[in-house]
Amino acid sequence: xxxxxxxxxxxxxxxxxxxxxxxxxxxxxxxxxxxxxxxxxxxxxxxxxxxxxxxxxxxxxxxxxxxxxxxxxxxxxxxxxxxxxxxxxxxxxxxxxxxxxxxxxxxxxxxxxxxxxxxxxxxxxxxxxxxxxxxxxxxxxxxxxxxxxxxxxxxxxxxxxxxxxxxxxxxxxxxxxxxxxxxxxxxxxxxxxxxxxxxxxxxxxxxxxxxxxxxxxxxxxxxxxxxxxxxxxxxxxxxxxxxxxxxxxxxxxxxxxxxxxxxxxxxxxxxxxxxxxxxxxxxxxxxxxxxxxxxxxxxxxxxxxxxxxxxxxxxxxxxxxxxxxxxxxxxxxxxxxxxxxxxxxxxxxxxxxxxxxxxxxxxxxxxxxxxxxxxxxxxxxxxxxxxxxxxxxxxxxxxxxxxxxxxxxxxxxxxxxxxxxxxxxxxxxxxxxxxxxxxxxxxxxxxxxxxxxxxxxxxxxxxxxxxxxxxxxxxxxxxxxxxxxxxxxxxxxxxxxxxxxx
Amino acid sequence: xxxxxxxxxxxxxxxxxxxxxxxxxxxxxxxxxxxxxxxxxxxxxxxxxxxxxxxxxxxxxxxxxxxxxxxxxxxxxxxxxxxxxxxxxxxxxxxxxxxxxxxxxxxxxxxxxxxxxxxxxxxxxxxxxxxxxxxxxxxxxxxxxxxxxxxxxxxxxxxxxxxxxxxxxxxxxxxxxxxxxxxxxxxxxxxxxxxxxxxxxxxxxxxxxxxxxxxxxxxxxxxxxxxxxxxxxxxxxxxxxxxxxxxxxxxxxxxxxxxxxxxxxxxxxxxxxxxxxxxxxxxxxxxxxxxxxxxxxxxxxxxxxxxxxxxxxxxxxxxxxxxxxxxxxxxxxxxxxxxxxxxxxxxxxxxxxxxxxxxxxxxxxxxxxxxxxxxxxxxxxxxxxxxxxxxxxxxxxxxxxxxxxxxxxxxxxxxxxxxxxxxxxxxxxxxxxxxxxxxxxxxxxxxxxxxxxxxxxxxxxxxxxxxxxxxxxxxxxxxxxxxxxxx
Numbered sequence: 010x011x012x013x014x015x016x017x018x019x020x021x022x023x024x025x026x027x028x029x030x031x032x033x034x035x036x037x038x039x040x041x042x043x044x045x046x047x048x049x050x051x052x053x054x055x056x057x058x059x060x061x062x063x064x065x066x067x068x069x070x071x072x073x074x075x076x077x078x079x080x081x082x083x084x085x086x087x088x089x090x091x092x093x094x095x096x097x098x099x100x101x102x103x104x105x106x107x108x109x110x111x112x113x114x115x116x117x118x119x120x121x122x123x124x125x126x127x128x129x130x131x132x133x134x135x136x137x138x139x140x141x142x143x144x145x146x147x148x149x150x151x152x153x154x155x156x157x158x159x160x161x162x163x164x165x166x167x168x169x170x171x172x173x174x175x176x177x178x179x180x181x182x183x184x185x186x187x188x189x190x191x192x193x194x195x196x197x198x199x200x201x202x203x204x205x206x207x208x209x210x211x212x213x214x215x216x217x218x219x220x221x222x223x224x225x226x227x228x229x230x231x232x233x234x235x236x237x238x239x240x241x242x243x244x245x246x247x248x249x250x251x252x253x254x255x256x257x258x259x260x261x262x263x264x265x266x267x268x269x270x271x272x273x274x275x276x277x278x279x280x281x282x283x284x285x286x287x288x289x290x291x292x293x294x295x296x297x298x299x300x301x302x303x304x305x306x307x308x309x310x311x312x313x314x315x316x317x318x319x320x321x322x323x324x325x326x327x328x329x330x331x332x333x334x335x336x337x338x339x340x341x342x343x344x345x346x347x348x349x350x351x352x353x354x355x356x357x358x359x360x361x362x363x364x365x366x367x368x369x370x371x372x373x374x375x376x377x378x379x380x381x382x383x384x385x386x387x388x389x390x391x392x393x394x395x396x397x398x399x400x401x402x403x404x405x406x407x408x409x410x411x412x413x414x415x416x417x418x419x420x421x422x423x424x425x426x427x428x429x430x431x432x433x434x435x436x437x438x439x440x441x442x443x444x445x446x447x448x449x450x451x452x453x454x455x456x457x458x459x460x461x462x463x464x465x466x467x468x469x470x471x472x473x474x475x476x477x478x479x480x481x482x483x484x485x486x487x488x489x490x491x492x493x494x495x496x497x498x499x500x501x502x503x504x505x506x507x508x509x510x511x
Numbered sequence: 512x513x514x515x516x517x518x519x520x521x522x523x524x525x526x527x528x529x530x531x532x533x534x535x536x537x538x539x540x541x542x543x544x545x546x547x548x549x550x551x552x553x554x555x556x557x558x559x560x561x562x563x564x565x566x567x568x569x570x571x572x573x574x575x576x577x578x579x580x581x582x583x584x585x586x587x588x589x590x591x592x593x594x595x596x597x598x599x600x601x602x603x604x605x606x607x608x609x610x611x612x613x614x615x616x617x618x619x620x621x622x623x624x625x626x627x628x629x630x631x632x633x634x635x636x637x638x639x640x641x642x643x644x645x646x647x648x649x650x651x652x653x654x655x656x657x658x659x660x661x662x663x664x665x666x667x668x669x670x671x672x673x674x675x676x677x678x679x680x681x682x683x684x685x686x687x688x689x690x691x692x693x694x695x696x697x698x699x700x701x702x703x704x705x706x707x708x709x710x711x712x713x714x715x716x717x718x719x720x721x722x723x724x725x726x727x728x729x730x731x732x733x734x735x736x737x738x739x740x741x742x743x744x745x746x747x748x749x750x751x752x753x754x755x756x757x758x759x760x761x762x763x764x765x766x767x768x769x770x771x772x773x774x775x776x777x778x779x780x781x782x783x784x785x786x787x788x789x790x791x792x793x794x795x796x797x798x799x800x801x802x803x804x805x806x807x808x809x810x811x812x813x814x815x816x817x818x819x820x821x822x823x824x825x826x827x828x829x830x831x832x833x834x835x836x837x838x839x840x841x842x843x844x845x846x847x848x849x850x851x852x853x854x855x856x857x858x859x860x861x862x863x864x865x866x867x868x869x870x871x872x873x874x875x876x877x878x879x880x881x882x883x884x885x886x887x888x889x890x891x892x893x894x895x896x897x898x899x900x901x902x903x904x905x906x907x908x909x910x911x912x913x914x915x916x917x918x919x920x921x922x923x924x925x926x927x928x929x930x931x932x933x934x935x936x937x938x939x940x941x942x943x944x945x946x947x948x949x950x951x952x953x954x955x956x957x958x959x960x961x962x963x964x965x966x967x968x969x970x971x972x973x974x975x976x977x978x979x980x981x982x983x984x985x986x987x988x989x990x991x992x993x994x995x996x997x998x
Contacts, residue, residue, distance in 0.1 A: 032898075036973070043884050043962070092903055092980040094834035094987070097910050161906075165897035172896055175935070182876055182943040192935055199931050203924040206906070210913040210920065414929060418805035421798060429739045430746075 017076030021083050024073060024103045027066040027113065027156060028166065031120070032149035034062035035142050042138035052137055056128040059141045063121035063148060070114045073105065082106045085158050085222055097213055102158030104221050108287055108352050112280075113155045115356050119276050119363050120148040126367060127268040136180055140266060143180075147173035147273065154281050160209050160219040160242075163285070167205060167249070170278050171198040177265040177273065190261035197258035201248025201282075208241030225289040236296045242289050243303055250282030250336045252310040257403040259333060260317075263325040267370055274329055276363030279336055280355050286343040287352055294346050304344025311337030316396040319382050324372045332362055516574050517562060518588045518639050521555040521598065524548055525605075525632035532625035542609070545624035549609050552631065553602040563595055568988030570641060570705055578645075583701055587642040592989030593770060593840055596982060597638040597762075600847040604761050605631040607964045611855045612754040616664055623664065630656040630758065637764055643692045643702040643772065650688065650764070654681050657759070661751040666861075670750020677743045680733055688730030688768075691723040695776050704772075712778040712996060720780035727773035728791070734765030735821045737791045738798045745806075748814035753858025756810065760817040761851025763843040766824045770839065770993075774828060778997050782831070785915070789829035793919040795822025796926040803933035809857055809867040812937045816893055817850050819930055826923060827908035830915040831997040836990040837983050838907030844982070845901045845972075849892035852968040856886045859961055863954040869937055874946030881957040883942045885965040890934045892972045895927065899972050903979035 038055050046055070077083065087102040103109075124144055131137050146169050153166030172195070179191030212219050215234050229235040246252075251259035251274075259279070263270050272278070286293065286303065293300050314333030321327040335358045342351040368375075386393055395401075528548030532541045563571055573589035590598065609627060616623045633656070636649030661674035696702045698719045699710065715723075733740045748756045774781050774788075781788065799819025806812045820842065827839035857867055859882065864872070876883040888899070895905035905927070912920040946952055957965065975982055 039884070043881055043966070045881070090980070092978075092983050094832075094837050094907055094911070094983065095991070096832075097834045097907060165902070168897045168902075172891070179939070179943065183874060183945050185944050188939045188943040192932070192939055195935065196928065196932055199928045203928055206909060206927070207913075207921070207924055210910045213910050214914045414801070414932075415804060418801045418803075421802040422805040425742055425745070425802065429742050432739075 014076060014080035017072060017079060020072050020076065021086055022088060023069060024086060024105060024156060025088060027069050028149045028152040030062040030065045031145045034058045035145035035149060038138050038145060039142045042142065046138055055138050055141050059124050059145055062145060063117065063124050066152060067117035067121050070117050074110050074114050077110050082110060096217065099161045100159055100220060102220060103156050104158040109156055111356065112284055113152060115359055116151050116155055116277055119272060119359060123268050123272045130268055131266060140180060143173045143176040144269065151277050155284060158221060160212060160224055164205050164209060168202055170281065171195060171202065174273055174278065177269040178262050180265045187264040190264050194258040194262045197255050198248055201245040204241040204244030208238050211238050221288060225292045232296055235292060236299055239292050239296055239299045242285060243299065246282035246285040247306055250279055250340065251333050252306050252337060252340055253313055254402065256310060256313060256333055257399060257406065259329050260326060260399060263329055268367065270325060271363050271366030275332055275366035276359045279332055280359055283336060283339045283343065283351060283355050286340060287348045290343065290348045300344050304341050307337045307340030307344055311341065317399050319386050320393065320397045324369045328366055328369060517555060517559050518572050519574050521552060521559060522632055522636055524552045524555060525628040529625045529628035529632065532621050532628060535621045541621040541624045545609055545628055548628060549606040553599065553606050556598040556602040559598055560595060565985040566988065568592065568992040584644045585642045587645060587703065588639040589641045590639050592986040593993060594638050595985065596844055598635060600844050601634050601638065601762060604758060604847055604851045607855055608754045608757055610964050611858060611961055626656040626660050634762055641704045643696060643704055647689055647692055651685050654678060660755045661747065664752045665750050667750060673746045673750040677747055680743050684730050684733035687726040691726035691730060694719055694723050708775055708996065717779055720777035724773060724777035724780040724784060731765045731768040731773055735825065736765065736818060738794050741818050744818060745811050745814045748810045749808060753854050753861055757851045757854035760814060760854060761847045763821060763824065763846055766821055766843055769825065770828055775993060775996050782997065785829055789826055789916040789919045792822045792825035792829055793922045795819065796826065796923055800926045800929040800933050807869050809869065809937060809941055812933065813850055813853050816933060819926060820846050820893065823905065823908055823923060826912050826919055830911040831994055832911045833990045833994045834907045835911035836993050837986050838904050838911060840986050841904035841982060842908060845892055845904050848968050848972050849889045849901060852965065853886060853889040856882055856965065859957065864950045869940045872941040873944040875951060876942040877946045878951060878954055879956045881962055885969060887938065888969050888972060890938060894931045894934055899976040900979065902976060
């Protein structure tokens with residue numbers, strides 16, 4: 010009987026295959042798509058590889074889960090090094106504790122089920138292969154976030170999920186609105202990514218390590234440093250889980266095909282932030298004000314999602330705001346330190362909401378009319394308008410962030426064209442190649458001044474012969490100048506310079 | 512085998528090929544000859560990588576002959592981990608540029624290919640010169656072919672005017688560079704780079720170091736380019752043939768000059784002026800990213816993106832750490848693949864549609880899915896998506912910069928957000944949306960040959976993105992020696 014746990018333990022070093030299989034499938038499908046796979050005949054291979062990869066990850070995690078149940082979770086597993094510089098080692102390590110294995114199993118299951126669903130749902134869609142590139146990338150990235158043993162690998166998964174999300178929100182890329190929303194969601198997430206990367210950099214600086222046990226385990230003694238570290242990760246978590254102030258992106262993220270909406274914004278990706286908060290719980294709890302901020306953000310988001318959800322008039326938006334509400338409650342729990350509650354909530358919510366999202370096209374028949382907003386909300390015009398406008402968060406972001414950046418871009422371009430180009434000399438200005446720009450004009454002034462000096466000298470001298478000679482010399486110089494202005498003679502001069510140097 | 516002059520062969524091949532193409536000037540064989548020479552050069556560069564011992568941090572494959580006895584100038588070449596990979600990257604980019612460019616560019620195909628090969632030889636020379644004056648000769652030698660390539664094959668009159676301006680600006684930049692090299696040579700005892708690098712950092716008087724550093728910063732700064740010396744780049748990107756732009760933006764000679772000469776030759780001065788270097792880098796990062804947002808042409812977008820990335824590489828160098836140097840070298844290689852490859856694809860787009868103006872482009876993904884897919888991957892490498900080679904590069908630079916220049920690193924993180932927008936927004940405008948009637952609706956996707964070249968770039972981007980250690984470990988010993996000199 011004791012042989013079984015040992016046998017199962019031998020599988021632990023293979024854990025890297027769980028994220029690697031879907032990623033390899035993504036690469037395979039992407040190469041096929043690039044080489045022009047299309048039509049009915051090309052679909053089964055893509056579908057089989059995607060399904061197989063997801064199933065492989067699921068079975069592997071199942072085996073690991075059974076092993077953990079029989080002999081305890083293996084914990085931190087170091088499999089080597091991904092890449093390294095002095096003081097900046099990126100380990101290839103995985104964290105196989107109870108939350109990771111549990112959520113990992115959940116992710117692999119939902120991913121596998123949804124991929125199976127999508128094979129039929131997307132049959133004969135022109136972007137069939139493109140869709141599966143995105144789904145496989147997402148599944149691999151999500152498993153990487155959950156199973157990673159250090160912050161850098163988790164960040165890799167984090168970014169891959171963000172990119173897959175961009176790819177699938179903009180799936181119907183002939184519609185400008187879809188691709189605009191994709192860009193919006195990607196950029197909102199990218200702000201969180203910057204926070205994540207900042208935390209990683211600080212961890213290297215202050216701790217010399219990014220392994221979760223050291224990073225999250227409260228090994229930073231000073232509160233100031235712990236606060237900075239936690240801040241970066243909390244911003245990343247709030248952005249990914251669509252918590253305030255990042256919530257608006259999720260309202261625009263539902264343009265993709267329904268199965269992708271289900272796993273991204275209903276079931277899995279939106280919970281990645283909550284999972285990260287569970288991971289770094291000791292770090293957050295070390296800084297009470299940060300924990301309070303997390304709880305506050307969660308509570309506010311829950312309220313916000315609930316209010317906005319009351320006014321939603323289509324099923325996907327209603328579901329998305331319901332998700333924000335539930336994720337807000339989980340974040341609230343994380344802020345209060347109740348991570349076990351948050352983890353259970355996460356698992357149950359992920360399953361239920363994923364199912365609801367997959368069902369959502371059928372709601373058109375199940376519920377022919379959306380429920381009217383509740384009477385108490387309908388009666389308060391101001392609150393109703395605010396909820397309908399989602400509290401103008403998006404307009405605020407546009408006014409405060411987007412517009413200034415864009416107009417800065419225009420200013421910079423104008424600066425280039427009107428100031429710097431003029432100083433350096435824009436091509437085509439002036440008559441000759443050198444009569445443009447500050448340097449060119451300075452040279453021209455100098456030449457003029459010298460010429461004036463020369464003429465005056467000659468005139469004052471009054472010597473006929475000298476004047477004559479000088480005039481002829483001047484003409485020769487003029488001719489020479491004209492020649493020199495031509496590029497080929499310029500070149501010759503450079504050659505001559507070379508000869509002198511050499 | 513160890514004594515075989517592989518670098519000599521590497522340098523001789525393109526110059527010999529250039530001579531051959533010029534002699535063939537009026538015949539049609541130039542393209543075949545040039546491609547064969549480019550392929551042979553690539554093989555020679557790969558052979559140099561194979562012969563290189565990755566465990567050592569010193570210069571290897573060294574060849575040295577006296578050249579000008581009077582002033583002690585040598586033909587002295589060799590590579591270390593910092594410069595090694597630029598050889599195959601350069602050779603690959605040139606081979607791809609010839610393969611992807613127009614088949615027989617009028618008016619003189621022989622001249623065109625001859626100039627390209629001469630440019631390749633000069634560029635390779637810059638990367639392996641170990642005599643500072645030899646470096647300068649190769650540096651200036653890159654200008655001549657570029658001038659003619661842009662002047663004769665520019666897209667329009669503005670492009671040809673841009674060639675004149677580029678030439679004059681670079682020539683002006685060469686003067687401070689030469690002064691700096693002469694200054695260091697006169698006070699440091701010669702032009703032998705390994706000897707200069709082995710000398711005590713304090714051997715050169717501080718004043719000389721300071722003067723040399725400032726001169727270097729101007730001389731290399733126009734090439735990097737630093738803001739506000741950068742305006743030649745976008746105007747060239749808009750006016751020059753895409754092949755040439757790919758070479759200009761893809762090969763980071765300016766940043767290489769800072770890495771190889773400017774910083775190690777003035778170690779004490781640069782330690783005091785680290786803020787200047789980091790500041791110049793940061794300004795370039797932000798300026799390039801923000802300006803790219805406001806571009807109305809895909810070529811302009813890539814050009815300003817190049818300014819931003821070059822700034823990031825300089826920020827990595829300014830940390831004076833091993834990780835920063837490794838990251839900077841990796842980023843320069845990334846740009847050779849990603850920006851260089853991106854410009855080659857835009858060249859294909861320009862040939863098909865006659866424009867890269869965003870106002871004229873829409874929905875190209877539907878008609879040109881392969882081009883769109885490859886261009887997306889190259890752009891993602893530029894914004895440092897994990898899984899591409901850009902990620903380890905930008906990651907190492909930001910992590911290395913944070914303890915040294917926390918503010919600059921924060922700015923780089925901001926640049927990361929804006930940079931993503933600056934690539935994806937124009938990408939959306941050109942490749943997504945409805946497909947309009949016009950040349951775009953009848954354009955053909957990448958040919959098998961173009962696709963093969965693009966897939967080589969893509970494979971390298973993803974391959975080294977997953978396994979960056981393959982490059983980083985070879986760069987490391989030389990980067991350690993480099994950082995030791997600066998700290």
